[in-house]
Amino acid sequence: MRNWNIAIRSLFKKGRSNGIKILSLGVGLAMGLVLISKVCFESSYDKFYPGSDRIYRLHENVIRENEYKTYPQVSGGVAPGMQAEIPEVEKATRLTYIGGDKEIFRTEDKNRYSARYVVMGDTNVFDLLPRPILIGDPKTTLARPGYVMISRRIADLLGGVEKSMGQKFEFESSPGQTYTIGGVFEDVPENSHLRFEIVASLEGMNKWSRENWLGNDRYLGYVKLYPGTDPESLTTAIREMQGRHCDLEEVKKAGVDLTYTLVPLMDMHSNSSEVKSMNSLLILLAFVLILTSAMNYVLIVISTLINRTKEVAVHKCYGASDKNLFGMIMSETCLHMLISLLLAAFLVILFRGKVEELLGASLGALFSSQTILVLVGICVMIFFITALIPTYIFLRIPVAAAFRNFKESRRYWKLCLLFIQFVATAYLVALLSVINKQYDYMVNVSPGYAYDKLVYCDTQGAEESVRNTAIEELRKMPEVDKVSACYDLPISVMSGNNVLLPGDDRELFNIADMYWVKDDYFSLMEIPIVDGEVFRSDGSAKDKVMVSRSFVKKMETVAGWTGSAVGKNIVVTEHSQNGEPLTICGVFEDVCIGSTGNPDLRPTVLFYDKYAPKILIKFHEMSPENIKKAQGVLESIMPDRSVNVTAYYMDMIDLYKDSRTFRDSVLIGGIVTLIIALIGLLGYTSDETNRRGREIAIRKVNGASAWSILKMISKDISYIAIPAIVIGITIAYFSGTGWLKQFSGKASLGFFMFLAGAMFVYLLIVVSVLCRAWLVANSNPVDSLKSE
Known part of the structure; x- marks a missing residue:
């Protein structure tokens, strides 16, 4: 005490x-x-699940034309098939997403609410991925088509856990389909790779989709193995099971080898290359x-x-x-x-x-x-x-x-401590330069289309006639340059389909399917047409397809195409009914699908005006006032919907949110480290000038100028500052290049960028020293000698 x-x-x-x-x-x-x-x-991530070390997600592996691809989704029959036919599998479940990251739903009293991550799941969801059940029986609820389990947060929005039971609602994206709340579960923690707020019964999905073994691989499949089971030991059993449900020889004749692997649940997030690099x-x-x-x-x-x-x-x-x-x-x-x-x-x-x-x-x-x-x-x-x-x-x-x-004076102790601080400061400044340059590269590099004056509104669930009316009214606005519509935005995650040649069952490659667009899409997005022409609205576009430049190059490699691709016929799964061919009417320049840092490199295709729920609006000048006017027009035409007009560039910026927040974290950390280091440096300089007061005074009496005194002091600190900065910059270079490996599109790191960072840190150190030493260098030497 x-x-x-x-x-x-x-x-x-x-x-x-x-x-x-x-x-x-x-x-x-x-x-x-x-x-x-x-x-x-x-x-x-995901360690809160009981027995999480025994839970695995099913991945589908495809080898086509000696090209290996793995996908984290499988067909509907795979997961339940493993539970039924492989003894080592204790439990299995499958889920599939409904809509996007956020779904708007409307209750019977016409109130609107939003839910994030809505899924459909079978009766085993809460057996394999358990959450505390606050009310209701998930087994019974998820066995009934049209019934859902909701999270506590959604229940609180609806008046509480008890009051929410039995309430009915419908999603704006699928009007007319009513869902009934049959239970409430505790919110899924933030450290889960699979977060959902509404789980609808999978019985509402058609039977073929739930039970098929080839294609329609939209499901997230999970299995839980019995203790002591090595997932590698199940390879033969999985292959035999697969052979009992689909003709593997026919699959191989199509040029495809299809297998499944089990990926540990805890590897889904924590062991991904991006997360490990960031950590x-x-x-x-x-x-x-x-x-x-x-x-x-x-x-x-x-x-x-x-x-x-x-x-x-x-x-x-x-x-x-x-x-x-x-x-x-x-x-x-x-x-x-x-x-x-x-x-x-x-x-x-x-x-x-x-x-x-x-x-x-x-x-x-x-x-x-x-x-x-x-x-x-x-x-x-x-x-x-x-x-x-x-x-x-x-x-x-x-x-x-x-x-x-x-x-x-313990001068060497102080110099060692300052050395460490200088290394840390130089490291953070250089690392920040790397991160900032990569972020600027991703945000500013051209994605192959124009979006600076573009906004969009998702009208999924609205009637086609209402959507067309909205497009025509928007075109009448003097502030609007062009209006079109599409099924998916280029920044979206694209579904895949396979390409074949007519009369040939061999699947050549997988494409990023952008699905459908309306008139003026290419001119609005300013995507160049390199061959042929865009779709015509005279009814001739029904069996037509437009392909990207990379699609043509891929066909030249795998199918031996030569000359123009326009007029050639292809088959695209999901679009070619009964294998009927589609004719290429035009070739457009490649655009970036997804982010520019990690783009989807698959060739792309576009079809004409079957279902295009996202209305695209291009203004002459982008302004909040113009966006508000467009929102007003859409609200007047669709008064029963939640209308949200979004600036495309905001979504583009949000696409790089992780890189931006990481950059900001390093920036704040660098500023804090720099301030702390300068505090220590100023303290050291003050101590040194006080300790060497008599020496400085004698030098001045003997004719030394203030500049020579400052030069002497700065020279002493430079002996430790320069090596420390070099070491810090070197460490930052290796850290930065390691971090950049997660991006397929990378900014170039030039020598002068690191040199500029080093010069900035060194000048800041020297200026800080000189500012503190200036008073001593210009003081009266008699005062210093008196104090001795």
Whole structure:
């Protein structure tokens, strides 16, 4: 208790720089611990499921023309077939998504609500992927067509768990199809790769889709194996099962080899290359932040050593043992650590919104009980680092220091600590340059179409006549340049279909099917036509197809095509009824499907005006006023729907949200590290100028100019700054190139980009030193000599 009293009294003593120590340590811990919690969160995905180490997702592997592809979806009959025919499979289930990421539904009282991730599932969903059931029986509910289980959040929107039971609703995307609520489950945690808020009975899907073994591979299949089962040992049994349900020889004659593999549930997210790459950099960033703040704390403690020398020596004179001094210093550091942690917690709560935005998870999910244990362990380690180094130095102070002028500066300790901080700062600045350049590349590189003046509105579920009326009314607006419609936006995840030649059962390759578009699509999107012509609206487009340039190149390779592709016939599964051929009427330039960082490289095709629910509007000038006018027109024509006009560029920006938030995290971490490093540097410069006051004064008396004094001081710091910056930049180069491997489209990393980062850090260090040393260099030397 006596040591704690001494520690508390010392908080307010002059010359201790306690405020700076606690502030820098608290800010560093706030950033570092939050980043570590993010890594723990990303690594904990799906571990909350009982027996999660025995749960696997089915992947479909396709070899076509010696090209291997794997897909995380299977046909409807595969998962239940494994449960029925393979003894090692304990349970199996299958699900399929309804609509997109967000579905609008309308209750009987005409109120609208939104749900994220709506799926259809069979009766085994909650056996394999269990959630606490608040009310209802999922087995009974999911066995009845048209019935659903909803999450607690949706139930709360509808008035509560009890009140929601039995309520009916319909999705705007499928009007006329009524669903009845038969149960409520606890919300799926944020650290799940498969999040859903509504589970509809799969009995509502047609029987063929639920039971087929070839094609229609839209289902997410999951199996749970009995304990001790090696998934590799099931390869033969899976192949034999597959042979009992489909003719493998016929499949091979079509040029396809189809197999299935079991991928561990916990690998679906945590072990993906993107997440592992991000986690590695976040751990390194957190380490840099925490180490920098800890080293800065130690640096400031050592800088105050001379002021505390007599205090420690007097304690020794009055009989204080090394054990007593050890306890005193440890208590003081512990008090500082506790205050820093309180400050860190305050900062995290204060900036909660920004933290959750940057890390993509709520604070409750980030700071789970397991994560808190990890963070406590890290804090204990930091405590001993910040306590033991100063304690070791203080215990070496001689008793004679109480009776003479003690001049030991511990300069090499300070230089080592500054070196570490300079390495960390240079690393973060260079890494930020890499991340920012890749982000700019993805956002600014042309996707092959124009979207800067484009907005769209999804009218799925509206009648075709209403949609056509809306298009005609929008075309009458003077602010509107062109209006068209399409089935899918280029940034969407595209479904696949296979290409064949007429009269040949051999499947040549898989395409990214963009499905249907209306008139003016190509001119609105400014997609060049490289051969042939666009669809005609005279009724002749029924058996026509337009293909991308890469489609033609692929056909030249696999089918030996030569010359123009226009007029040639192909067969496209799902579109060619009974194998009837489609005629290519035009070839369009390749466009980017998905993100420019990881585009879908499959050839693409387009068909004409069968079902195009997304209305595209191109303005002469993009403005909030014009968007509002277009929204008003659509609301007047579709008053019973939730109309949302979205700027395309906003979706394009959102496509790179993960890269942007990661960039912002590194930016904030770099700024914090830089500030902490500069605080330590200014403290070191102040100590050095005070320690060398007499030397500087004598130099000035002998004719040295202020500039020569500044040059001398900056030269000393350059000896450690330049090597530290080189090391930091080198580490950043390897970290950055490793991070870029996850992107198929990469920005080029030039030497001058790293050189500019290095020069920025070095100039900032030198300027900081010169600013602090300026007063000493221009002071009266007599004052310094008097103080001696």
